[in-house]
Amino acid sequence: MNDAQINQTTAESLSAAQNPKVREKRPIDILRERHGGMSPEMKEYYKEQTRIKQLLKEALARGAKTVPELARECGLEPSVTMWNLMAMRRYGKVVEEELRGEYYAYRLKEVK
Amino acid sequence: MDEFKKRYDGLVIGGGIAGMQAALDLAEQDYEVLLIEKDPSIGGVMIGLNKVFPTLDCSSCICTPRMAESVHHKNIKIQAYSEVTSIRRHDPGFKVTVRKKPRYVIEDKCIGCSQCELECPVDVPHEFDHGLGARRAIYIPHGNAIPQVATLDVDHCTFCGRCAKVCPTQCVDYTQEAEDVEVDVGAVIVTTGLNITPMDAKKEYGGGHLINVMNPLAMEAIQASNGPFGRPLRPSDGKVPRTIAYVQCAGSRDHTIGIPYCSRVCCMYALKQALLLRHYLHDVEITLYHMDIRAFGKGYEQFYRRVMNEGVNIVKGKVAKITEVENQDLLLRVERLDEGGRLEERRYDLVVLSQGLVPAWQGKGVLDIELGDDGFFKSISPKISPVLTSAEGIFVAGVAAGPKDIPDAIVEAGAAAMEAAIHLEGIGYREQVLTASQS
Incomplete structure (x- = not known):
């Protein structure tokens, strides 16, 4: 931390102490500021990932499907479907079902 | 041995199997050792392997006990997620600067419960x-990671703050910053291991942009039952592969890519993977294209014969080109060396490039020791004591010194530990440090 940053942090702490309405920075805000927040690429990546996961969840809610079936139904590239589906599998949102020809089918994991 | 001391007898750079072995062998002689690992966990490449050749033992069943032994040894301090940024000669040993990268997690308080990882909203390709496969922005690298502590990848963080909210021990600390620590050491052992040849080294093979052209370490991952797909599947669409080709010498023994040497392990890991795929996928057809098979170690020739007997096609042929065709299948154009150079084209679901080994680190700006023509750290006495480098007090072991398999890396690590011990005694390191502290 350079002198200017130290002065700024000190000033913020003083103003917070003198005026209870000025909230002290939360640690997550400090981290965000230090790293300049989310990059535009990261914002786009996260937005697109959220959209894909939602599409996959909706398609799987209508029944178990293979990767090519999911890709067709969601209008996604099979490789993108595969990667996101396997991410959902890893974190317990999706489970593998039976083998259908050359592909395994996957379904949403039931939440008890 | 949790606290960071000001002085250690030995510094080991790199926490793979060779580094752990060197640290243990020094520590067992009652020397105090600092082991620095750049990744969040020790274990190196070996902990990411599925099984080892020729015994087909589970790799983590061999590596994990070494990891546990290292971390629990009273004479070893392991500092993971850290890098050595400078080594300066400082009589009687060296002054070393270690940069501790911020995990944004207080290591002593983290209980490895993964609550933060489960709560994190963003999936990131997992190294x-x-x-x-995927990991989260805050993650524990794998089930056998040591230390079993979360690390926040701030480049992929959404700054939502949810990981701190769910942490039962309040160990997430967003205010952490990188910290430089200086220590004195008497000897250095470099065990910084390997990378594989870049996938795009040979453009005609399509590695790096054709999704079903895989690197051998990725194949290790998908063969493991705890791997990203839970079973061997094609990354492009989840298809169970029915035809798989291995292309040998895809990243070594090739002057055109600047890697003329043999990487020594590619034949054996390809044979091992092919055999295991035959076990996992019973009706799979596997063809291994090679210039010649180099099965030089104990039990390796027998293993090679076993693989042939179990139905893997071993073909003497040079793959000239790989192109993607319909359904992201792959068309291989092969010169059949066993049939007088006849050209043939064959279609496969999946192709594995048997990439070679290149040094993971060459010490630029940190270590002033000579490199060989192959880019690995040079031994000044390759026949008599291959662990000696051009700098007195600095030793090298494992793949940092040149391509080798796991048993050879372990043996070399033991030799480096012994040379380091001889050096420490020779210079009277402890006595000199004691004298200096009293004067």
Whole structure:
């Protein structure tokens, strides 16, 4: 931390102490500021990932499907479907079902 | 041995199997050792392997006990997620600067419960699975990671703050910053291991942009039952592969890519993977294209014969080109050396490039020791004591010194520990440090 940053942090702490309405920075805000927040690429990546996961969840809610079936139904590239589906599998949102020809089918994991 | 001391007898750079062995062998002689690992966990490449040749033992069943032994040894301090940024000669040993990268997690308070990881909203390609699987922005690298502590990848963080909210021990600390620590050491052992040849080294093979052309470490990951897909599947669409080709010498023994040497392990890991795929996928057809098979170690020739007997096609042929065709299948154009150079084209579901080994680190700006023509750290006495480098007091072991398999890396690590011990006694390191502290 350079002198200017130290002065700024000190000033913020003083103003917070003198005026209870000025909230002290939360640690997550400090981290965000230090790293300049989310990059535009990261914002786009996260937005697109959220959209894909939602599409996959909706398609799987209508029944178990293979990767090519999911890709067709969601209008996604099979490789993108595969990667996101396997991410959902890893974190317990999706489970593998039976083998259908050359592909395994996957379904949403039931939440008890 | 949790606290960071000001002085250690030995510094080991790199926490793979060779580094752990060197640290243990020094520590067992009652020397105090600092082991620095750049990744969040020790274990190196070996902990990411599925099984080892020729015994087909589970790799983590061999590596994990070594990891546990290292971390629990009273004479070893392991500092993971850290890098050595400078080594200066400082009589009687060296002054070393270690940069501790911020995990944004207080290591002593983290209980490895993964609550933060489960709560994190963003999936990121996981380095441990070579990008085939996902991790979260805050994550524990794998089930056998040591230390079993979360690390926040701030480049992929959404700054939502949810990981700190769910942490039962309040160990998430967003205010952490990188910290430089200086220590004195008497000897250095470099065990910084390997990378594989870049996938795009040979453009005609399509590695790096054709999704079903895989690197061998990614194949290790998908063969493991705890791998990214839970079973061997094609990354492009989840198809169970029915035809798989291995292309040998895809990243070594090739002057055109600047890697003329043999990487020594590619034949054996390809044979091992092919055999295991035959076990996992019973009706799979596997063809291994090679210039010649080099099965030089104990039990390796027998293993090679076993693989042939179990139905893997071993073909003497040079793959000239790989192109993607319909359904992201792959068309191989092969010169059949066993049939007088006849050209043939064959279609496969999946292709594995048997990439060679290149040094993971060459010490630029940190270590002033000579490199060989192959880019690995040079031994000044390759026949008599291959662990000696051009700098007195600095030793090298494992793949940092040149391509080798796991048993050879372990043996070399033991030799480096012994040379380091001889050096420490020779210079009277402890006595000199004691004298200096009293004067």
